[in-house]
Amino acid sequence: MDTGQIFLKGQPLPSEWFSGNAFLTPLVARDKNNEFSAGSVSFEPKARTNWHTHPKGQVLIVMEGNGFYQEKDKPAQRIKKGDVIIIPENTEHWHGATAVNKMVHIAITNYKDDVQVTWLEPVTDEEYESVNI
Ligand code: MN
Numbered sequence: 001m002d003t004g005q006i007f008l009k010g011q012p013l014p015s016e017w018f019s020g021n022a023f024l025t026p027l028v029a030r031d032k033n034n035e036f037s038a039g040s041v042s043f044e045p046k047a048r049t050n051w052h053t054h055p056k057g058q059v060l061i062v063m064e065g066n067g068f069y070q071e072k073d074k075p076a077q078r079i080k081k082g083d084v085i086i087i088p089e090n091t092e093h094w095h096g097a098t099a100v101n102k103m104v105h106i107a108i109t110n111y112k113d114d115v116q117v118t119w120l121e122p123v124t125d126e127e128y129e130s131v132n133i
Helices: 125-131
Strands: 022-028 036-043 058-071 077-080 084-087 093-097 103-110
Touching: 036 058, 093 103
Parallel strands: none
Antiparallel strands: 022 036, 036 103, 058 077, 058 084, 058 093, 058 103
């Protein structure tokens, strides 16, 4: 059966850093030429990352569904299949699905030294519900 899905859903991501059901399929590992890794991240409805930062930024390419991208102290942006989001370095943000849609994005995440991400606190239900209006 062709579900239209390009990459496998992958393995569950840890509840320490993600709320709800999110999954990762690694696509590109960091190597001597590529100072980034890339993976396909699938968020079921209501799933989202914690707040976090990337020391050299990140690029998201939305492959499927509908979700949100929000930087701290800014309005959330609705994101959908085909959108490309360029996240600056050291910018606190989260990304995830809407309450009623799944969302799949490719995440391309640069390294600075050996660090790709600094995880912060969860996006609370109150914060999440305030963008799902
Ligand atoms: Mn991010």
